Amino acid sequence: MPQDMPPAGGYTQVQYKRNIPVRGFSPMVYLAGMVGAVTYGMYKYYYSSREMHELGREKIWGRLHILPLLQAEEDRDQARRYYADKAREQELLGSENRVYHSDRFVRPTFAYTPSKVTEE
Secondary structure, X not given: OOOOOOOOOOOXXXXXXXXXXXXXXXXXXXXXHHHHXXXXXXXXXXXXXXXXXXXHHHHHHXXXXXXXXXXHHHHHHHHHHHHHHHHHHHHHHOOOOOOOOOOOOOOOOOOOOOOOOOOO
């Protein structure tokens, strides 16, 4: 019996691979993009943190320079309250009771004393 032989020129090629086109960028492009984004973010963070530090320093110096003005305003308010209390005392008592033995202004001190709480 004669044996079957391949046709002249051979059989047609069997396609066993998938021919899917490559889509998107290569992984190196994505990696380079991520490195660039992180580098840019760190750059912006570094300069913004320096700016925030500078603004904080400016705020502290501004408060330090305005402190004498605020202290003078508080002193005027304390003196006004003191002399108003003296006038009210003069009106109510009719005489001036001297607490201190000088005419020098002494800032009153206020101490908080909690009220007695009775335990039942």
